[in-house]
Amino acid sequence: MANLSTCPPLTRASVVEAHGVVARHVHRTxxxxxxxxxxxxxxxxxxxxxxxxxxxxxxxxxxxxxxxxxxxxxQRVGAFKARGAFHAVERLVREEGWVAGGGREKGVVTHSSGNHAQALALAARENGITAHIVMPTISMPQKIAATKGYGANVIFSGSTSAEREEVAARVMAETGARLVPPYDHPDIMLGQGTMGLELQEQVAEMMAEEARASGKAAAKRGxxxxxxxxxxxxxxxxxxxxxxxxxxxxxxxxxxxxxxxxxxxxxxxxxxxxxxxxxxxxxxxxxxxxxxxxxxxxxxxxxxxxxxxxxxxxxxxxxxxxxxxxxxxxxxxxxxxxxxxxxxxxxxxxxxxxxxxxxxxxxxxxxxxxxxxxxxxxxxxxx
Amino acid sequence: MANLSTCPPLTRASVVEAHGVVARHVHRTxxxxxxxxxxxxxxxxxxxxxxxxxxxxxxxxxxxxxxxxxxxxxQRVGAFKARGAFHAVERLVREEGWVAGGGREKGVVTHSSGNHAQALALAARENGITAHIVMPTISMPQKIAATKGYGANVIFSGSTSAEREEVAARVMAETGARLVPPYDHPDIMLGQGTMGLELQEQVAEMMAEEARASGKAAAKRGxxxxxxxxxxxxxxxxxxxxxxxxxxxxxxxxxxxxxxxxxxxxxxxxxxxxxxxxxxxxxxxxxxxxxxxxxxxxxxxxxxxxxxxxxxxxxxxxxxxxxxxxxxxxxxxxxxxxxxxxxxxxxxxxxxxxxxxxxxxxxxxxxxxxxxxxxxxxxxxxx
Known part of the structure; x- marks a missing residue:
């Protein structure tokens, strides 16, 4: 994950900027x-x-x-999580010294049994980055298979938060991988927010289109x-x-x-x-x-x-x-x-x-x- | 159903014309x-x-x-059938003398237990036309409820083709309703074909958009x-x-x-x-x-x-x-x-x-x- 100190401010303008970064990687659903x-x-x-x-x-x-x-x-991987994961990974790649310092090989890591795991695996693969995903051994076999299917290195852990975090910490220590948490980070929030921008634009477009089709002035703008x-x-x-x-x-x-x-x-x-x-x-x-x-x-x-x-x-x-x-x-x-x-x-x-x-x-x-x-x-x- | 003799020729141009008729009633899915x-x-x-x-x-x-x-x-009513039904009904309304002769009140009739029944019921309702729908008594309760939900007059019949056609013929004789068959009529074919036009246009647009986004010339046009x-x-x-x-x-x-x-x-x-x-x-x-x-x-x-x-x-x-x-x-x-x-x-x-x-x-x-x-x-x- 990019250092907090380098994160863009949490504003609408930063969401617009994030959209510029992720738009080519995700669907405009x-x-x-x-x-x-x-x-x-x-x-x-x-x-x-x-x-x-x-x-x-x-x-x-x-x-x-x-x-x-x-x-x-x-959306790709079947959930909005693709947006945050692509944004976080793209920001890492842009971080000064990360790629030069072998970041792609050291990789990224997260602990998740859900949609974030697959999203991060996909975003990492498309950026040529190793992804280590810590999943509880009791995860559904399809989810494990899907995550592996995106090329991730799946590492099993116990199912409590403490057990998962411990394994993730060990992976970070051993590999130098950077942690990409599922939600509690500005880069993730800004990435997910890009969906809100699209929704606003799309509804405004649809309302305008409806007005054109009916020959009336648009009743509302969004x-x-x-x-x-x-x-x-x-x-x-x-x-x-x-x-x-x-x-x-x-x-x-x-x-x-x-x-x-x-x-x-x-x-x-x-x-x-x-x-x-x-x-x-x-x-x-x-x-x-x-x-x-x-x-x-x-x-x-x-x-x-x-x-x-x-x-x-x-x-x-x-x-x-x-x-x-x-x-x-x-x-x-x-x-x-x-x-x-x-x-x-x-x-x-x-x-x-x-x-x-x-x-x-x-x-x-x-x-x-x-x-x-x-x-x-x-x-x-x-x- | 509009008289066969008044149907447009079965050409791509007629499909384009049909699209102009139905576009305001159906979704561009x-x-x-x-x-x-x-x-x-x-x-x-x-x-x-x-x-x-x-x-x-x-x-x-x-x-x-x-x-x-x-x-x-x-699509509306959950299937392409909305296109043909709206086209058939709109063509009927445009038929010389049909509305003036009390067509709206006499109504339309079909025998169907499926998507065409609901599509015709909807198209009729939105044109202020009575719809008589002949359904086998063994039809699924949801389908009967949905068809009634669109305001149709549901009439039950046996489940063989002969039994259903007999009831439909009786309804026509009693009410003067016009038959709108589910598929075997040019107006229906032209209405359904409007979906093919949209598909062609949409893929061409998506390919062009993809090319723009990637900064390359479009590899293909459709x-x-x-x-x-x-x-x-x-x-x-x-x-x-x-x-x-x-x-x-x-x-x-x-x-x-x-x-x-x-x-x-x-x-x-x-x-x-x-x-x-x-x-x-x-x-x-x-x-x-x-x-x-x-x-x-x-x-x-x-x-x-x-x-x-x-x-x-x-x-x-x-x-x-x-x-x-x-x-x-x-x-x-x-x-x-x-x-x-x-x-x-x-x-x-x-x-x-x-x-x-x-x-x-x-x-x-x-x-x-x-x-x-x-x-x-x-x-x-x-x-």
């Missing part, structure tokens, strides 16, 4: 709309539907929400708000930076299961929660928010609110994404849609803030790495 | 690429892999194939070939018309199960096969090729070849589309990919015709209407 889901988001629930939920007894909110999905499930999943917060904070000064509000979405909503609890409690232990189905969001993302999300207040949903709501949203959007999205990626559809706090806020006009709301479909076997287990036998 | 699948299509199989298949003993072909997927699974699924042949023939005179070759892909490859057998046998009885997993492709499509596909030779694949190959391709493309596509939509990956006849032909250069091959992901319960049944318990 499509943005799609879906009338059925927008209609569902804009339909007030009934009192009966809220019975038996945590919203029982409330008057159902009646917001108007037009949804725009940013399809990072169609999004009112973006909601992104929050695990370690690298992507949420990057998206928030990409929106700074634009007037677009940014929200974070988390699972609530077993305290996975550390970001929300910290945000409203006034202090970052540094550790979490949860087995939420949204497995990409099991990590606590990192210190660097926290500074952007909470201290600088670039995120306007945090929301959380239940496991059942996440699975219901995933079914809708599969059946209505025709997209394979992993459970973590469906958390923002679950908030938009099911979280009465969020919905009441939108109704209040957006009024009759409603909001154009961007949702980040952050990744699509879920196997058909897992889909089969989640939905098999139901109808 | 995205085109996506996938490096992993292109690499798989470009990797020669091994003799061992061909053992136990119908290709055992052959030298594995080694074509170079770059795949471009046209995502009609993201596709070499397109492969589309073939059921009734309305879409395949429309795509073939959209390619006439462009030099782009068009191929049809079918399931082979229980004789579902009637198009291929007819094409190489010299005569259209008018009836088929198959329960292939590719349920959109269980119909025989219609007479009007046949004239384009076979008599005018606008389709350059027909290929077929097994049930296992279709399911394997569907798994790849789900896991690698992150797309929900119904089994019918995965048949062209199965041909590109597994049909040694097709692959040997590409190797021979395309040589070192390889081909840029457009594949039509024709629809995404498959529920998570069905996906669960197909893949549940496997890994």
């Amino acid at each position: 499509p943005v799609v709309t879906n009338r059925t889901l927008s209609a569902m988001a804009s339909r007030a629930g009934t009192a009966a539907e809220l019975e038996g939920t945590r919203w029982a007894g409330r008057t159902p909110a009646a917001p108007k929400i037009r949804l725009w999905f940013k399809c990072e499930n169609l 999004l009112d708000a973006i909601m992104a999943p929050c695990g370690g917060g690298g992507m949420l904070s990057g998206v928030a930076l990409s929106c700074e000064g634009t007037g677009i509000r940014v929200f974070g979405a988390e699972p609530s299961h077993q305290g996975a909503d550390d970001g929300k609890r910290g945000y409203y409690g006034g202090a970052r929660i540094p550790s979490v232990s949860t087995l939420t189905v949204a497995d990409g969001l099991r990590t606590p928010v990192g210190a660097h993302p926290w500074a952007v999300i909470y201290e600088r207040r670039l995120v306007a609110g945090m929301y959380s949903v239940t496991e059942e709501e996440i699975v219901a949203a995933m079914r809708l994404v599969l059946e209505r959007c025709k997209m394979v999205a992993e459970p973590s990626a469906c958390v923002p849609l679950a908030v938009a559809l099911f979280d009465e706090e969020f919905r009441a806020m939108v109704e209040r803030e957006a009024g009759e006009e409603g909001w154009d709301l961007g949702l980040v479909l952050s990744g699509g790495n879920v196997g058909v076997d897992a889909i089969g287990r989640m939905f098999g036998g139901t109808s | 995205p085109v996506v690429t996938n490096r992993t699948l292109s690499a798989m299509a470009s990797r020669a199989g091994t003799a061992a892999e061909l053992e136990g298949t119908r290709w055992a003993g052959r030298t594995p072909a080694a074509p170079k194939i770059r795949l471009w997927f046209k995502c009609e699974n993201l 596709l070499d070939a397109i492969m589309a699924p073939c059921g009734g042949g309305g879409m395949l023939s429309g795509v073939a018309l959209s390619c006439e005179g462009t030099g782009i070759r068009v191929f049809g892909a079918e399931p082979s199960h229980q004789g579902a490859d009637d198009g291929k057998r007819g094409y190489y046998g010299g005569a259209r096969i008018p009836s088929v009885s198959t329960l292939t997993v590719a349920d959109g492709l269980r119909t025989p090729v219609g007479a009007h499509p046949w004239a384009v596909i076979y008599e005018r030779r606008l389709v350059a070849g027909m290929y077929s694949v097994t049930e296992e190959e279709i399911v394997a391709a569907m798994r790849l589309v789900l896991e690698r493309c992150k797309m929900v596509a119904e089994p019918s939509a995965c048949v062209p990919l199965a041909v590109a990956l597994f049909d040694e006849e097709f692959r040997a032909m590409v190797e021979r015709e395309a040589g070192e250069e390889g081909w840029d091959l457009g594949l039509v992901l024709s629809g995404g209407n498959v529920g998570v319960d069905a996906i669960g049944r197909m893949f549940g318990g496997t890994s």
